Amino acid sequence: MARYALGRVGQALIVxxxxxxxxxxxxxxxxxxxxxxxxxxxxxxDPAVVAAMQAQYGYDQPLIVQYLGQLAGLFVGDxxxxxxxxxTVVERIGGVIGSTLELAGWAFVFAVVLSFVLVSVASLVxxxxxxxxxxxxxxxxxSVPVFWVGLIALxxxxxxxxxxxxxxxxxxxxxxxxxxxxxxxxSAPIAQVLFKAIxxxxxxxxxxxxxxxxxxxxxxxxxxxxxxxxxxxxxxMAMAVGALLAxxxxxxxxxxxxxxxxxxxxxxxxxxxxxxxxxxxxxxTAFVVFNLIVDLLHPLLDPxxxxxxxxxxxxxx
Amino acid sequence: xxxxxxxxxxxxxxGAFTVGLVAxxxxxSACGNGAQAQNPTTxxxxxxxxxxPVEGGHLVFADxxxxxxxxxxxxxxYRQANVLNSVLDRLTxxxxxxxxxxxxxxxxxxxxxxxTEWTFTIREGVTFSDGTPLDAEAVARNxxxxxxxxxxxxxxxNQDYKNFVSAEVTGDDQVTVTLSEPNANxxxxxxxxxxxxxxxxxxxxxxxxxxxxxxxxxxxxxxxxSQVPDQEIVFTAREDYAWAPETAENQGAPYLDGFTLRYxxxxxxxxxxxxxxxxxxxxxxQPVDEATLEAAGHSVYAAAGTDLSxxxxxxxxxxEEVSDARVRQALQIGTxxxxxxxxxxxxxxxxxGSILNHGAPGxxxxxxxxxxxxxxxxxxxxxxxxxxxxxxxxxxxGQRLELTVSASSNSVVIKPVFDxxxxxxxxxGVKLTSRAGDNTFFLxxxxxxxxxxxGTRAFSYGxxxxxxxxxxxxxxxxxxEFDELVDRANAEADEDARNEILAEQQDYIVNEQAHAIVLWxxxxxxxxxxxxxxxxxxxxxxxxxxxxxxxx
Numbered sequence: 068m069a070r071y072a073l074g075r076v077g078q079a080l081i082v083x084x085x086x087x088x089x090x091x092x093x094x095x096x097x098x099x100x101x102x103x104x105x106x107x108x109x110x111x112x113d114p115a116v117v118a119a120m121q122a123q124y125g126y127d128q129p130l131i132v133q134y135l136g137q138l139a140g141l142f143v144g145d146x147x148x149x150x151x152x153x154x155t156v157v158e159r160i161g162g163v164i165g166s167t168l169e170l171a172g173w174a175f176v177f178a179v180v181l182s183f184v185l186v187s188v189a190s191l192v193x194x195x196x197x198x199x200x201x202x203x204x205x206x207x208x209x210s211v212p213v214f215w216v217g218l219i220a221l222x223x224x225x226x227x228x229x230x231x232x233x234x235x236x237x238x239x240x241x242x243x244x245x246x247x248x249x250x251x252x253x254s255a256p257i258a259q260v261l262f263k264a265i266x267x268x269x270x271x272x273x274x275x276x277x278x279x280x281x282x283x284x285x286x287x288x289x290x291x292x293x294x295x296x297x298x299x300x301x302x303x304m305a306m307a308v309g310a311l312l313a314x315x316x317x318x319x320x321x322x323x324x325x326x327x328x329x330x331x332x333x334x335x336x337x338x339x340x341x342x343x344x345x346x347x348x349x350x351x352t353a354f355v356v357f358n359l360i361v362d363l364l365h366p367l368l369d370p371x372x373x374x375x376x377x378x379x380x381x382x383x384x
Numbered sequence: 385x386x387x388x389x390x391x392x393x394x395x396x397x398x399g400a401f402t403v404g405l406v407a408x409x410x411x412x413s414a415c416g417n418g419a420q421a422q423n424p425t426t427x428x429x430x431x432x433x434x435x436x437p438v439e440g441g442h443l444v445f446a447d448x449x450x451x452x453x454x455x456x457x458x459x460x461x462y463r464q465a466n467v468l469n470s471v472l473d474r475l476t477x478x479x480x481x482x483x484x485x486x487x488x489x490x491x492x493x494x495x496x497x498x499x500t501e502w503t504f505t506i507r508e509g510v511t512f513s514d515g516t517p518l519d520a521e522a523v524a525r526n527x528x529x530x531x532x533x534x535x536x537x538x539x540x541x542n543q544d545y546k547n548f549v550s551a552e553v554t555g556d557d558q559v560t561v562t563l564s565e566p567n568a569n570x571x572x573x574x575x576x577x578x579x580x581x582x583x584x585x586x587x588x589x590x591x592x593x594x595x596x597x598x599x600x601x602x603x604x605x606x607x608x609x610s611q612v613p614d615q616e617i618v619f620t621a622r623e624d625y626a627w628a629p630e631t632a633e634n635q636g637a638p639y640l641d642g643f644t645l646r647y648x649x650x651x652x653x654x655x656x657x658x659x660x661x662x663x664x665x666x667x668x669x670q671p672v673d674e675a676t677l678e679a680a681g682h683s684v685y686a687a688a689g690t691d692l693s694x695x696x697x698x699x700x701x702x703x704e705e706v707s708d709a710r711v712r713q714a715l716q717i718g719t720x721x722x723x724x725x726x727x728x729x730x731x732x733x734x735x736x737g738s739i740l741n742h743g744a745p746g747x748x749x750x751x752x753x754x755x756x757x758x759x760x761x762x763x764x765x766x767x768x769x770x771x772x773x774x775x776x777x778x779x780x781x782g783q784r785l786e787l788t789v790s791a792s793s794n795s796v797v798i799k800p801v802f803d804x805x806x807x808x809x810x811x812x813g814v815k816l817t818s819r820a821g822d823n824t825f826f827l828x829x830x831x832x833x834x835x836x837x838x839g840t841r842a843f844s845y846g847x848x849x850x851x852x853x854x855x856x857x858x859x860x861x862x863x864x865e866f867d868e869l870v871d872r873a874n875a876e877a878d879e880d881a882r883n884e885i886l887a888e889q890q891d892y893i894v895n896e897q898a899h900a901i902v903l904w905x906x907x908x909x910x911x912x913x914x915x916x917x918x919x920x921x922x923x924x925x926x927x928x929x930x931x932x933x934x935x936x
Contacts, residue, residue, distance in 0.1 A: 103831050104827050104828075104830070104831070105538075119535065120538050123538065148592075151452055151453075152452050152453070152595075153452065153453045153454075153455070153591055153592045153594070153595025153596065154592050154595075154596075155592070158592075162613045163613050163614060166615075218650065218652060218653075221653060222652075222656065225653075225656065225660065225662070226656035226659070226660055229660060232662060233648070233653055233656070233657050233660075233662045233663075234444075234446075234615075234616070234646050234662065234663075235615060320649060320650075321650060323615065323646070323647055323648060323649065323650075324615065325612050325613050325614045325615035326614070329450065329614040330614075333452060335824065336823045336824050336827055337452075337827060338824075338827075
C-alpha cells in the first residue's frame with residue numbers, strides 16, 4: 068500500500084512539473100513579450116527601457132536559464148513578479164484566491180449533495196415519469212452554459228424582482244446563486260456516472276439474492292447498491308475539479324466577483340508569464356491532489372483495485 | 385441622511401452655475417444631430433431649476449473592468465483616468481466651456497520667448513492627504529518623474545514630456561521646466577490625468593507600491609479608503625479640500641461623502657443597474673439601451689472626449705497593402721459613416737470631421753473632403769493597380785487586398801461598427817477582417833507594426849506628434865514630413881498661426897496621407913440613476929467633486 072501511495076505521489080509531481088513546463092514553452096511561442104506589452108500600455112516603448120527592464124526581470128537570459136531560474140524560485144516560494152498587476156504573483160493570487168475557494172468549495176459541496184440526492188430519489192421512486200425527469204436533469208445541467216443561466220438569473224433576480232444585488236455584496240443570495248449555478252453544472256457528470264454505475268450494480272446477481280432474502284429496496288439501495296457504485300463517481304468528482312475552476316472563472320466574470328477569474332483573463336491578455344505560471348501551478352496542483360486522494364481512497368472502497376496493482380497487492384497480502 | 389448644504393453657492397455663483405449648465409446645453413445642442421441625449425426630469429435645465437446641490441450621500445460608480453495599475457503615468461486609459469481625476473490634482477485644467485486652460489494647482493504659467501522654458505507659479509496652502517505640503521519642491525519632483533521616469537521602479541517617462549531637460553524650483557513658489565526644443569503646447573500636457581501630482585514619498589516606493597491604489601497619496605478631493613481586489617474600491621471625500629480648478633462650480637469639499645468604484649464587465653447589466661439604482665452612475669451604456677433609460681426617467685450623459693483623438697483606424701502604412709496613399713484614401717471615402725450612425729450608433733455619437741474632435745483646440749472640419757464616394761474609391765483602387773479578382777476581392781501582383789483590424793473590447797460600439805465596415809469595404813473589393821474585442825490580439829497589435837489597421841482613440845495632450853509622428857504610438861512608422869509639421873507648430877508662439885499649422889497636420893493625416901480612417905468623435909456614454917447629477921471633464925471622466933445626489 069505504501070509503495071502504491073508513493074508511486075501515485077511521484078506521478079502527481081511529474082504531472083505538475085509537466086504542466087508547468089508545457090505552459091512555459093507555449094507562452095514562449097506567443098508573439099510580443101510581457102515587457103513590451105507592459106511598457107506600451109504607458110507610452111511608446113523606448114527600446115532602451117525595454118532592454119533594461121528585460122534585464123531586470125531576467126527576460127534577456129537564454130530560455131533554459133529563465134526556466135531553471137523560475138523552477139528554482141518555486142522551491143523557495145518565489146513565484147516571481149506579476150508585471151501586469153504591479154504585485155508579486157503570490158500577493159496577486161493570494162489577494163483573491165479566498166473568494167474563488169469560497170465559491171468553488173461551496174459549489175463542490177452542492178454538486179456532490181445534488182447528484183447523490185438526485186440519483187437516490189430517481190432510483191427509489193416508483194413513478195416512472197418522475198424518474199425519467201430526474202434522469203434527464205444532469206444532461207440538461209451540463210448542456211446549458213453557466214454564463215447564460217447566470218445572466219438570466221441576474222436579469223430576473225436583480226433587475227425584475229429586485230431581491231439580489233448585481234454586485235457581490237456579501238449577502239446570502241449573492242453567494243448562493245452563483246454556487247447553485249456552478250454546482251448544478253459540476254454535478255452533471257457526477258450524477259451521470261453514478262446513474263450508470265447504479266444501473267450496472269442493480270444488474271448483478273447479488274441483488275436478486277438480497278431481494279430473495281427479503282431486504283427492503285431502500286436498504287438494498289443505501290447499504291449495497293450505492294456502496295458498490297460510488298467508486299467511479301469519486302473519480303469523476305476528482306476530474307470535476309478542473310470543471311469547477313474553469314466554471315469559477317466564468318461565474319466570477321458574470322457575477323463581477325473578485326477571484327482567480329479576473330487574474331486568468333488579465334494574465335493571459337498581458338502575457339504575464341509568471342502570473343500565468345502561478346495559476347497553472349495552482350490549478351494543476353489542485354487537480355492532481357484531488358485525483359491523488361481519490362486514487363488513494365480507491366483501494367479502501369474497492370479492494371479489487373489493488374489486485375490490478377501487483378506490487379501494492381503483494382504488500383497487503 | 386442628506387441635508388441641504390448651508391455653505392451653498394451664493395446667488396452669484398448659482399447664477400454662474402445656471403449659466404454654466406446652459407452653456408453646456410448650448411454647446412451640446414450646437415453639436416448638431418442632437419448629440420446630447422438628456423431626459424426632461426434630470427436634464428441640465430431642470431437640474432438648475434430643482435435647486436442647490438444636496439450635501440451628503442455616497443455614489444456608486446460602475447466602470448467597465450478593473451484597472452490593474454494606478455501609477456500616474458499608467459493612467460492612459462479611462463479605467464484609471466476616470467478615478468484618478470478625483471484623487472489627484474493637476475497643475476492646470478482644461479475647461480470645456482471656455483475652451484481654455486485654467487489654473488488649478490498652478491495659479492499662473494508662462495513660457496520664455498523661445499518656448500523652451502515654462503515657469504509655473506504654485507498655489508499656496510495645498511496639502512496632500514498625508515498632510516505634507518504640495519509646494520514647489522513637490523511639483524518639481526513630480527515633473528521630473530514625468531520627464532525622466534524612474535528607472536529603478538520601471539516607470540517610463542510620460543510621452544507628452546518629450547525633450548524634457550529639467551524641472552527646478554526657481555523661486556519660493558515657482559517651478560521652471562526646461563526643454564531641449566521649443567514646445568508651445570507643453571503646458572497642455574500638465575492638464576492630463578497622466579500628470580496627476582502625488583506626494584514625493586510615493587516615488588520612493590517600488591513599482592508595486594506606486595501601482596497600489598492604497599499607497600497612492602494625492603491632494604485630490606477624494607482619498608482611498610478600502611478595497612476588495614477586482615471587485616470594489618471605496619473612496620472618501622476630503623473635508624478640507626479647497627483648491628478646485630478655477631472654473632469649478634464647487635470650490636470646496638465634495639458634496640458627496642464618498643464614492644465606490646465597482647465593475648460591470650457584462651454590457652447587458654449596465655442599463656439595468658442604473659434603472660434599479662444599484663449603481664448611480666455607469667459607464668458604457670449601449671446605444672440600444674439609451675432610449676429605454678431615458679423613458680424610465682433616468683439620465684443618459686454623452687460625455688465628449690475632446691482631449692482624445694476621434695475614433696479611427698490608424699493605418700500602419702508601411703505594410704505593402706496600404707503603402708499607396710490612394711488605397712488609404714479609397715478606404716477613407718469608401719466608408720459610409722452615415723450608414724454606421726444610422727445602423728449601430730445613436731444620437732449620442734457625432735461623426736468625425738477630422739482626426740481631432742469637434743471642440744478640440746485647432747479642430748478643422750474636413751468632412752466634406754472625405755464624404756462617402758464609393759465610385760471614386762473604386763477608381764482610386766484601380767489607379768493604384770488593385771484589380772478585382774474572381775471572388776470580388778482585389779489583387780495586385782498575386783497579393784490580395786486583405787486587411788485585419790484590431791480593437792479593444794472595452795468600447796460598446798467599436799465591434800458592431802467594424803462588423804458593418806467589413807460589409808462596406810467588401811463592396812469596394814477590400815476584404816476586412818475585424819478582430820475587435822480580442823484583447824489579446826489588441827495588446828499584441830499595439831506594438832506589432834505588421835497589423836495593418838489599429839482601431840482606437842488616444843489621449844492627445846501632447847498634440848498629434850506622439851501619436852502620428854516618428855516613434856509615435858499609432859502608426860508605428862517614421863514620418864519625417866509629419867515631424868516637421870509638429871516641430872513647426874511647437875515652435876509657433878502665436879495661437880492663430882499655430883492653429884493654421886494644426887489644420888495642416890489634420891489635412892495631412894486625414895486627406896493627403898489618410899494615415900487615419902476617421903469614424904466618430906470620441907464620446908463615453910454614461911447612464912445615471914434619476915436624481916444623480918454629474919458633469920464630466922473633456923477627458924470624459926466624471927467630476928465627483930461636483931457631483932451630488934438628490935435627497936430621498
